[in-house]
Amino acid sequence: MSRSAVGLAGLLLVLLCLQFHHTKPFASNKRPLKYGDLNFLHTTDTHGWYSGHRNQKVYDADWGDFVSFGAHMREKLAENGQDLLIVDTGDRHDGNGLSDLTSPNGKESMPIFMKQDYDLVTLGNHELYEWKNSKMEFEQVLSKFGEKYVSTNVLIKAENGSLVPLGNRYRYFVTPIQEIRVLALSFLFDFNRFNDGTFVKPIANVIHESWFVSLLEEYADKVDVLVVFGHIPISHQWKELFVLHAKLRQYFPSIKIQYFGGHSHIRDFTVLDENLTALQSGRFCETVGFASINLTASSDGSVESMKQVFSRSYIDFNRESFEFHSGRNRKTPDGQKVSSQLQSLRQLLGLDSPRLGTIHNNYYMDYVPIDHPHSIFKLLSERVLPTLPADKKEHSSRIIIINTGSVRYDMYKGPYTLDTRYTVSPFENDWVFISVPRSIAVQIADKLNEKSYILGQLLLPAHQRFSSLTEKRQEIFTLPKLEGHLAKGYVTHDDFGSLGDDTPHKPVVNFPVPNVVQSIELDKDSKNDSKVDVVFYNFITPNVQWALNELGYSEAEVKFYSGIYLGELLDKFVQHNDL
Numbered sequence: 001m002s003r004s005a006v007g008l009a010g011l012l013l014v015l016l017c018l019q020f021h022h023t024k025p026f027a028s029n030k031r032p033l034k035y036g037d038l039n040f041l042h043t044t045d046t047h048g049w050y051s052g053h054r055n056q057k058v059y060d061a062d063w064g065d066f067v068s069f070g071a072h073m074r075e076k077l078a079e080n081g082q083d084l085l086i087v088d089t090g091d092r093h094d095g096n097g098l099s100d101l102t103s104p105n106g107k108e109s110m111p112i113f114m115k116q117d118y119d120l121v122t123l124g125n126h127e128l129y130e131w132k133n134s135k136m137e138f139e140q141v142l143s144k145f146g147e148k149y150v151s152t153n154v155l156i157k158a159e160n161g162s163l164v165p166l167g168n169r170y171r172y173f174v175t176p177i178q179e180i181r182v183l184a185l186s187f188l189f190d191f192n193r194f195n196d197g198t199f200v201k202p203i204a205n206v207i208h209e210s211w212f213v214s215l216l217e218e219y220a221d222k223v224d225v226l227v228v229f230g231h232i233p234i235s236h237q238w239k240e241l242f243v244l245h246a247k248l249r250q251y252f253p254s255i256k257i258q259y260f261g262g263h264s265h266i267r268d269f270t271v272l273d274e275n276l277t278a279l280q281s282g283r284f285c286e287t288v289g290f291a292s293i294n295l296t297a298s299s300d301g302s303v304e305s306m307k308q309v310f311s312r313s314y315i316d317f318n319r320e321s322f323e324f325h326s327g328r329n330r331k332t333p334d335g336q337k338v339s340s341q342l343q344s345l346r347q348l349l350g351l352d353s354p355r356l357g358t359i360h361n362n363y364y365m366d367y368v369p370i371d372h373p374h375s376i377f378k379l380l381s382e383r384v385l386p387t388l389p390a391d392k393k394e395h396s397s398r399i400i401i402i403n404t405g406s407v408r409y410d411m412y413k414g415p416y417t418l419d420t421r422y423t424v425s426p427f428e429n430d431w432v433f434i435s436v437p438r439s440i441a442v443q444i445a446d447k448l449n450e451k452s453y454i455l456g457q458l459l460l461p462a463h464q465r466f467s468s469l470t471e472k473r474q475e476i477f478t479l480p481k482l483e484g485h486l487a488k489g490y491v492t493h494d495d496f497g498s499l500g501d502d503t504p505h506k507p508v509v510n511f512p513v514p515n516v517v518q519s520i521e522l523d524k525d526s527k528n529d530s531k532v533d534v535v536f537y538n539f540i541t542p543n544v545q546w547a548l549n550e551l552g553y554s555e556a557e558v559k560f561y562s563g564i565y566l567g568e569l570l571d572k573f574v575q576h577n578d579l
């Protein structure tokens, strides 16, 4: 073939691809949204994923696309004479290089987040670990959103040292189109690892405070819809919401209520009573949640009749879904600006280059069993952890234990860059160790795996939190077979059934994951009473000490082992090994 023929063939190929791109082979599969008088778009637990999932097409939209989508949907609904509220329920840090590579963490990513025209914004526990992050909420995010920033139960220390609400304790407003009177409250779950400059009051206490009771009394007959949006799981197993709910219904016995939740990183929708539903919209910019309320329809309490009043959808965070629902395929000028800001930011932070290595397989947290060759925990415990160098070791036998929650996300095929490290394991914890007899050392991991909460702390990845929810999601196999090629993704089973995902997917299964996994390197001639160095992240020191106590051993001193984070270890490993 001559040079020009090759050129022509290439051009034809490009044209052909463009052609296919325009035909959108999967769009016909999508399930349209069911609009009501009041409509909501909801994000939660974004954890800094504003530039999208580069190695997963099903979540290829970036924050600029989402900003455009919000504006387009507002416009479209206004044309129908309907209102839209855009809501976020917190956790914007820890999980992506875009947020975590800067100091303070979120310095560059929060201004991106704030480009969305939110009507209601609140914070999550990840805004409360570090004082720097809480201060950023108070000084920047609150200033930007003003009355739209609501937190009913989180306090922050003012300069004079007194605790003041971090934001507004409520928002009362009237929607622009249908003039619906909305009272919005926002609660964080009972979280107690907040930094010294902040304070979280449990819901169970707040509901008895006189200001709160007066607020409910004052608005009891002035509200059409109550919106409770917070960083709290909406699962039937989470008791705090029921306490709140009982109180709210004393003052608002029959109005329609919509809850929005977060924190457990799943898609979920629950019915708390015949006039109230709750929506939770996943994690990591994989999902935009949609909810709507028909204010004139009423239900007789059956799920079928409730579907005339309430609706929900889980929109995949990709351009195709955004275009399908909004009917608009161009970014807004604001959206365009955000996308190009993201591009320069990625360059500035060195997220895409240098390329440290190439990953040839996908490694999953729980889409495969833990002993599968593509389990990231198997990879870490059998190959990566043994490369951890010791700063000072005491014995040649060692066991390294990591909690599975220290891995944040799957590792997908493609270039491995700094960004990959921060998505897989962003946590910057030192390694520590204890020296204990082998007979004790080999029992610690098993002990730690006996129950899910140890000292009130969860060691698992967040979305694995409710084992019965995991079971609920495994019912997906009973779904009818769908036609055509489906991408892998969520198939959500919730209180309204199994058709909430805006795009039908080939289901992924979440296999159970233990609290901790371990790498075992024991000398061949070691005996039961030979000493072993047991190494772990200082983050789980209290849990390891608990396990030792349970095993009847309490004389171990915790010493520094290494300051090379798990993520850095993975960087080095990837550079020298074929994965």
Ligand SMILES: *[C@@H]1O[C@H](CO)[C@@H](O)[C@H](O)[C@H]1NC(C)=O
Binding pocket: 158, 159, 160, 161, 162, 164
């Ligand atoms: C401290 O400052 C806060 C906020 O600026 C203010 O609301 C509060 O009244 C002050 N408290 C005292 C004791 O001065």
Ligand SMILES: *[C@@H]1O[C@H](CO)[C@@H](O)[C@H](O)[C@H]1NC(C)=O
Binding pocket: 253, 254, 255, 273, 274, 275, 298, 299
């Ligand atoms: C639900 O709302 C309808 C209409 O507002 C009302 O008639 C009904 O009593 C409410 N149900 C409950 C259990 O309060």
Ligand SMILES: *[C@@H]1O[C@H](CO)[C@@H](O)[C@H](O)[C@H]1NC(C)=O
Binding pocket: 035, 036, 037, 294, 295, 296, 297, 298, 308
């Ligand atoms: C709301 O429900 C009423 C009564 O069922 C129905 O007539 C109306 O069309 C619904 N509104 C919307 C926006 O679907």
Ligand SMILES: [Zn+2]
Binding pocket: 045, 047, 091, 124, 263, 264, 265, 462
């Ligand atoms: Zn989260």
Ligand SMILES: [Zn+2]
Binding pocket: 091, 124, 125, 126, 231, 262, 263, 264
């Ligand atoms: Zn959280």
